[in-house]
Amino acid sequence: MSSSKTDPPLRVLTPRLAESRPNIPSSVDRKTGSAETVDTVSHEGPPSPHGRGAAFWVVFASLSLMALLSAMEGGIMSTALPSISRAVNAEGNYVLIVNVYVLASAAVQPLYGQVADLWGTRWPMLSSITIFATGSAMCGAANDIATLIGGRTIQGFGVAGINILAEVILSDLLPMRLRERDQFMGFIFLFTVLGSLLGPFLGGIIIGGASWRWIFLLNLPFCGFCLGLLFISLKPAKARSNDDRTPLQKVKSIKYDVGIILLCASVTSVLYVMAYGGSGAEYPWSHPIIITALVLGLLGHVLFIAFEVSPWCHNPVLPMPQNRTSIAAYVLEVLQTLVSCGTLYFLPLYFQSTLAVSPQTSGVLLLPFSISFCISPALGGGLANNSGRFRSFHVISFILMTITMGIFTLLGHDTPLSATAIIGIMAGISVGLPSASILAVIRTALPNSLETANSAFALIRSISTAFAFSIPAAVFNNRFDQLLAASTLDSSVRENLQLGKAYQQASSDMFNTQAEVVGIYELSLKLVWQILIGVAAVGIAASLVEKNLEFHPDATTDEEFGLEESKGRPSNKSEVRMSGMNT
Template structure:
């Protein structure tokens, strides 16, 4: 609370005031609801990382190594396509019911994935799971805006970002543990008890206002862009393996993709609320960032999908330990993304990070290509760490520079657009990595096994379908087959390195414009989530200003406000005047009981405002004098000006009315907490003349 800040100088400035459209719930109910939303977010976030270490075992059990990539891609494509629809439908028909529906779809998909009997079933059920997962993501973050006022949103939405950081670490470990000690099916079944709890709590506790916001939903545009992405991924995953590159099927998919892309462009030009406004591509920074985001998603998810296969099949480590071996990459990513975000926030300089990040990512891919069955654990960990370091350097900053490059009205769609391309890159990368791996493995196994006597039932196809067959090979043949597996996987990274190098070249063409202060607070959900982030421009600015306000919610903020207004008051005196202005009167003795500010601080503040004629006693209460009302008004104006400065060029003469409203709300919320509001409101808002 802001009162804590006055006491110890390092608290946050959050308060618990109602804002427009915010449900008036008891604080305990809000916290329980937030907890249930976090559980829903946890399910969707965990499902993006927990499956990777289980994939080798899934393939061995169900067969179909060449289709391994689709276990990941089906989820990514479905959640990416569904995300914008969930957001707008939630606005239009109420978020609570939609969120419950998303949980139900996700749980049904999870149960069916756990019960799948072949790879085709698992892929189909993963797509169903992805449809629900997209809703869990976007609706859980949107509901936070319904539950808490603007001043608090940065704090609570920061928790959702932390969930992604945590699942990046825990996902591979939990996937390995369940696979090794229970079954790979528990990777999906574990969602059921957690989801049921979230569903029950949401039904019983969550009460949010019904506010219908009408949208012209771009169903056709959403379908077309999903269809184009699916065609690209099908070409990448089936070309050269299931069908030849010159086959009628592949050529037909390419032609269909081009036709659908043309139709998408035509539809988006006329759509009232396009899913991806074409005007964004006229902004050079957005276009370059979109391409770089695509490459980062390509490299990150492609590697995260196939590195566990390398560790388990080639290195022979257990599923659990493969999760442990993945941690250096995750730590490198979290470390560099956090540090780069902090440096950008403090300095406003950002161009070095996409340049350095794409360069280090390229080096990391080349290092991963050097791995083989004889590589030491230390070398493997070091290469993983370098690769993660490169990804983290660029992921955080790409969102910031896109937000900085567009007008306020395009802020929401530009953010979701940048993260959309990362999602499509992830789907494409997993598919391309899978195609290269399957193609190289088939060729290399055929060369190794040609003319060799093999046990009954063992051949190239059986070894591709089930890596456990390697254990049944003659000892003289086993090392060559392991090397074929190792080199097939690491060749993937060699093919990916030129793609990352293209991103490195493009990064040099980014123009380093001065950052608005309001876009120097990146969100973990925008950085680590695999599917697009959907927030309106208003919600995005609200989140950023709230987070910045919390960071600045120390004692010093009252000093700056006071100085800006031209007074030499104690910080606590300014705080007291603002509270009194908001509530009409203040009883210092009661305020001491209801806040964490020490008694002597409040006494000194009260004495100063009385001695200077800014407030007068009316019984035990303080009320503002005419002069005090003027001072308090100037203090509030100074706070409004401070917030407006953070908005930069968005705060122009033609600024939208919702920005005015947001600044007014945040200004009022800084002045005092409704949780500590006097009970006897009828005592009025009198001013002593």
């Protein structure tokens, strides 16, 4: 088990996939109107009292279990990553263990929509689980960083299909039942929350009581179990009546979006600079390789934006914001992800390096943050909706976030464990509160398509997650090496801690019992928290840029778009209830 954060795994719905999930039966081709047979479940014996056979519940249970596994990935890695990095001698490459998983998942998500259109969802889902299991086995058997990174990449390819196709399968099984579909997706979301809560604790338990390899190998029996259940219960879709293409012709018809290629390539280039550039890395900032990678990365982002707004882009990967409110919402999501992921990965590092606790205890100490972080989005969404003042709510949330990160700078080697629990709760609440309301703003800013809004939100979070780990890691590595060079430690100790090795030595008894080493960890982490203070403070400014959403008490909720409209007047899907939306 292994990814990026306690947030539930996000599903990026591509435009092609979104248009295949309209409010008409999924067995009807949206473009041609021709009928087709979609994936369904076998109904052996009499139907259930609720009109569903046993196989439906078997499929639903399998999807829920896979959601649980994918959600555990982030939390487990947060507490186990230092130990895993030390076991494979990752050195400065430890950031890749997280980043390749996130980027691989984001890169292939657009393909799964097309594959589902061509072959249905049964075999793509079975293949996705198999790919994820293969990657898990490869990670569990890894003896070096290259093999582990390869396994993590394969895991990312698999989990992308699992997350996307689960929702498509439910859409096929419950066509024309939007309310029921949302209810069942809500139940799956509960499993993702449960996985997020259990992840950090399980990561510490496994590292403390068994080999780190079981973090990945434990996925295998559950994947095999779900594979068997879905193979038996999920019926294959028949080919479209008007599609007589051969399998090879279908494969050739798959088109990979230029936008996602540009985005992933440019993000990878910038992440390379963060991982390998600087005083505490392989190359100095002035090295030609670092300068070239940075220029290519920035140029790639410019080309991505230019292509997305060009007439050649028919299905934008990321809809461009049309006004200052939508721009602010995008920025707020990036900033919130930076703070939440930075906390998730570097708070356990503080526990293990500065407080000198075991990974197992670290997992327990992270629970207050994880629990409050998973609960607070629901609380925040309710408060924002009830108050009807989203801008004010975001300002308050990011002020709390800034204060909490400021308190983090006071954490030291003598901080009581009880205090870390209280601070963890504060951090979880402050970074989790705005999650749901930011999504609401993005949905309102893109009122004509709920799926497009969800896709934009998920893609932003996926890409931001990679930066959210790389930026604090680069800050930590550079600061640590600066302090290490000025220390009086033996050369052998410095050699084992420099160039990114400090992260993997966090839970090593050989180093974290030395007062000077602990002090260097403490000061390096303090700079990380200070950077996150700045990130949260920018969030306050971005919140002030928003135009306030006004949800009125006499409004009713539109089921399809999640927007509120006044009673007694016709529905207008393109109209939003926002003050100055066109500003």
